[in-house]
Amino acid sequence: MTKWEYVTVPLLVHATKQILDNWGEDGWELVQVVPGPNPEQLVAYLKRPKGGAA
Incomplete structure (x- = not known):
């Protein structure tokens, strides 16, 4: 079973992409x-899957 880690990130509307x-x-x-x-x-x-980038 995949374990996940999560993060919340503030986005500025002029720099979202x-x-x-x-x-x-x-x-x-x-x-x-x-x-x-x-x-x-x-x-x-x-x-993302726990342990870093896939």
Whole structure:
């Protein structure tokens, strides 16, 4: 059975793609994006198999 680790990442609306691309390079997969504490910010939830990049 795969074990997962998770992280939450603040996303700025003007740099969302670059931020997600950087995390994706480290093996993180986007699970969900939710509104952040203000209109200029979102929060991304990511996961990857435990032990680092696949």
